[in-house]
Amino acid sequence: MPPLLLASLAFAGCGSLQSSDSFLGVITPYRMEIVQGNVVTKEMAAAIKPGMTRAEVRNVLGSPLLTDIFHADRWDYVFTIRRQGAPYQQRRVTVLFDGEGMKSFEADELPSERDFVASIDTRSTGRVPKLQLTEEQLEALPIPAEPVVAGTAAASAPEGPTRSYPPLEAVR
Known part of the structure; x- marks a missing residue:
């Protein structure tokens, strides 16, 4: 087989491997997780009100x-995430200011915090962890135990067995 034909077949095969998600349906290449920008949720958007200062908006978002x-009165928050096993996400939020106060807020549809975590959780078991103990627990x-206060008899009593050590220097 001529070398030119062999080389063109090899390169054609490489191109088809890169476009598929797996090689022969068995081997899946590693895809690096890429997260860029700020996550802005419905709860965060609800906390922003017109007239807030730039510092207040920065504290929230x-x-x-x-x-x-060239557009000093415009802040753009863009968020993208590519995570293996989770759908690609991209959202844009724009905050416009009039001087030092916020004038308007424009955003794509924003998820709640719980929905966002669920959308990126690739090992989800469907269970939500309990964050608070019940009354019975x-x-x-x-x-x-009662805390030991300095200066009391319990604080001055040594804990554990006492040891005696030989002197560090010889006695003359």
């Missing part, structure tokens, strides 16, 4: 991903 010296906890 974080620093903007894009600022432009609180009552079953052991009672903590």
Whole structure:
């Protein structure tokens, strides 16, 4: 077979491998997770009100991903994530200012915090972890020991067995 024909077949085969998600349906290449920008949720958007200062908006949303010296009254928050096993996500939020106060807020449809976490969780078991103990669990906890206050008899008593050590220098 001529070398030119062999080389063209090899390159054609490489191109088809790169366009598929797996090789022969068995081997899946590693895809690096790419997260860029600020996550802005419905809860964060609800906390922003017209008239807020730039510092207040930055405290709620974080620093903007894009600022432009030619459009100083516009902040753009762009968020993208590519994660293996999760759908690609991209959202844009624009905050417009009039001087130091916020004038308007424009955004794509924003997820709630719970929906966002569920959308990127690739190992989801469908269970939501409990973040607070029930009354029965609180009552079953052991009672903590009383804190030792400096200057009391309990604080000055040594803990554990006492040891005697030989002197560090020879006695003359």
